[in-house]
Amino acid sequence: MNAYLPQPERHAHILFGVLRAHERLAELPALAEHADTALLTQVIEEAGRFVGEVVAPLNRDGDETGAQWKDGVVTMPPGFRESYQAFWQAGWPSLACAVEDGGQGLPTVVEAVLHEQLNAANHGWTMAPGLLHGAYECIRHHGSDTLKARYLEKLASGEWLATMCLTEPHAGSDLGLARTKAVPLPDGRFALSGTKIFISGGEHDLSDNIVHLVLARLPDAPPGPKGLSLFLVPKFHEDGTRSAVHCERIEEKMGIHASPTCVMRFDEARADIVGEPGKGLNAMFVMMNAARLLVGLQGIGLLDAAWQKANAYAQERRQMRAPGSASKAGEPDAIALHPAMQRILQTQRAWIDAGRVLAYRTALELDAQKHHPEASRRESAARWCSLVTPVLKAAWTEQAFSGASACLQVFGGHGYVREWGIEQHVRDARVAMIYEGTNEIQAIDLLLRKTLPDGGAALLALLGELGTDLAALPGAGRTRAAIARLQNFLRDELLPQAATEGAPPGRPFWLADDFLRATALLLMAWAWSRIAAAPGGDATAEAAFWRWVWPEFDMRMAMMAGTLATA
């Protein structure tokens, strides 16, 4: 089966045709010089060329060979080190890093498109640089001048790679249970001891150094999340000595075999603190939010890769006559003509295109949040990022898995056989529903952390903006009515009931997943209204959205009403 081939024109259509990214970027003085469709399109095309020629062809072998562990050393699959070296030397990791750190200062959205393509082409490969930008931002915002001088340029360029060491065997979603200890040393540094698990890229041969950002507990720290501080432990110290961090083993997993998922042991490893004591989670959140958008993009990319394979197969494979077939009597038709197959393929396109609208918009809002001259726009941008990121992460990783499985179905029995490569997407995609906060945690984040505490103010404001945005669009009445429906439900039913004394404890937890899904569908409806308003949209995918995706909105509203009615 052919490797993934990026289609830059599809990205550009969403970015410029639908989102008018150039106009949005022109509003930001820091990025206005890049508000140029020709320039940005060229970067996306070059990215697509690199991804298609260098990274995509390594995907199958990466899955088959996998990362190999021996005596603490991890060897990546054939071609991985060479291609990663070419990747950073060509400047791809530094696209959106600050010019003063050696970066190219391009808009975040260009990096978003690059990462979507990379993940579509080779999920396992992309795991390694996936955390790079988050680590860069984390050090940039929270690191001391010494740390910045030592690490910032190396991370911006991607010459060194980075990890995020959070999870411990007994502390997964509940990071507050982490026990890794950091003991102060006389020179102001720390001796860090403990075991971290599920560390993607904890050890490998892609880069000459690896920078670990580690959550740990100072001796006098209180229990729970407030006792966590963030530390930096490099694989090699500034004096060239090897630090006391060891990869004990790598996990045998369902998928992403090319990405070593490491158990890392720290034996009084020399560490520097990043940010203030007890503020480790805050500092880490910078990384985690960036990572969550990237995981949402991963979902979109994986789904697009699966769709591309299934679509190609459906054009070639001939079985039975399609209803209304015009072909010669007795001749089987391409299965792309059979309604059940069309439905699968069109539905995935409905998710891919809407996902791109939302993810690229989020990337644009990340820049607006930083750079917009008006405070009110910075505030609305921050609101968008805070609320849309968990929805993107959860709904599009779920769709990457179930949609890749639907694409596998297009292949019939051949889909279950490894040689076609479609089953790899299903296995790979499954992890994205778990890492960077499980999808259930995303739902709790949206409803319990970001919506109920402020009386729904932020989400109601976001929904209001979406409604206003559609006010002038003909044909967007259905979307506007649904926006009003979710607003009313939140304002008149969910919020009052959640605030009622004596309400069953935790009732909102029972409907958090439905609430996230309803929000996701509403955002999709907005996206499809926007796509429809621009020339060149995919009318078939639009119809598929309204026919086969959108009806879930009513179902989720009914489920939530049912939960509120349950004693």
Added chain:
Amino acid sequence: MNAYLPQPERHAHILFGVLRAHERLAELPALAEHADTALLTQVIEEAGRFVGEVVAPLNRDGDETGAQWKDGVVTMPPGFRESYQAFWQAGWPSLACAVEDGGQGLPTVVEAVLHEQLNAANHGWTMAPGLLHGAYECIRHHGSDTLKARYLEKLASGEWLATMCLTEPHAGSDLGLARTKAVPLPDGRFALSGTKIFISGGEHDLSDNIVHLVLARLPDAPPGPKGLSLFLVPKFHEDGTRSAVHCERIEEKMGIHASPTCVMRFDEARADIVGEPGKGLNAMFVMMNAARLLVGLQGIGLLDAAWQKANAYAQERRQMRAPGSASKAGEPDAIALHPAMQRILQTQRAWIDAGRVLAYRTALELDAQKHHPEASRRESAARWCSLVTPVLKAAWTEQAFSGASACLQVFGGHGYVREWGIEQHVRDARVAMIYEGTNEIQAIDLLLRKTLPDGGAALLALLGELGTDLAALPGAGRTRAAIARLQNFLRDELLPQAATEGAPPGRPFWLADDFLRATALLLMAWAWSRIAAAPGGDATAEAAFWRWVWPEFDMRMAMMAGTLATA
């Protein structure tokens, strides 16, 4: 992780408490002597003991080692041959075979329970004997006396295993494209040549002989499905010579690694015809219908295995405080107390218990279809089997995959790691949505082949019977109303529109999947009304059904209405 442990009391509750199987069997003279709850319970318990002690412990190794091919010889994973030999020698394959063929003449439903347990314990292992009973029935009904004398007892006992050779590289769902040729020989036999793919258990070392049932085309046969005849080719002929059938390779697959999926080459292999020329598909349908019920049971078993693992993990694993927690301040709760996890676990139980009601009832109807003294009951039994089997196959294999994935989610990151064994269920379950007719083919079978051609008569009658069955039950009003709704939709909208001249060709194909899902949910609603009417039901799972499964019914009805409204 512990291996699967059958819970015979759960099967017995559905079988006797809910379905009153003993009363139904008492109506059948041929089986009345077995209409004894104590006897049947004992068989189910003994089956559970064998499955739990002998078959379940081989599951993990079977996945890791897999079946191995070398020079045409397939070696099964460690313990497989010994356990299979013990299995047939203990008489398990012949439970429901006729006494005159050496069988035990027990009701089909006992075999159904056995197969559910086997599949839950070890899907790969169970693939080999999975086709045995179908092959036995096929030869029994269509084989010549010579073939019966030669094969019937060996297949009834399970001493020899069997395959179903249908698919060819270019002929998957469209069997009419098959090209394998059978040339008559002077002695009345045939020389069979061609290549068949996806042959489960085409070659292995479990049994001393393997009986292949092969679709092929006589020289003068017309093109298409009506030109197919059925042939029998054994691995070893009656004179002990090796026949000219070879296993060219086995597929590398996403899952069921312990089951060799073989490419079989027939080189003028000596064959006997089974049944009449040109009636191959008819003869094969006997096998395929039996196989489809077993695949539905596979779905139920795999889902139960995944639920069992996730449930055990959720009791052990402690993360964060659950809402309304009564545990000591600062102590994390078992994740089984968290709403999102409860929802996952309860929803799977809702599917498992309802699936058992429907599958065991189908097995009872299979016996009623054969043995009931009243023609009208035989007819309604045949109707049930014909209509419910595709629904069971499609909806419960879909749920086995998506539900096993939901159970994987309970494990968080650990679920993605092979050592916990839950990801194996997800990989294994995926194939059941494809084989024995893809789930899309099942939907076409239900709507296009079995419902529209008779003007809905059979399905309307079945739905009517379900409604009547619930008439006296308090609390079944919601189910009865939904039954009426689907009846009215079928009678007043779908059938008239499908019959309208000039209607878009193939419109029913566009909603066949929705129609099957709506029917599945309705059957589940009936099952849950029945469970609720018997003492000892799982009230939590019942509530989960109505709260989180049932709302899809409205969604499917809305999707179908949308499709009918589309030009």
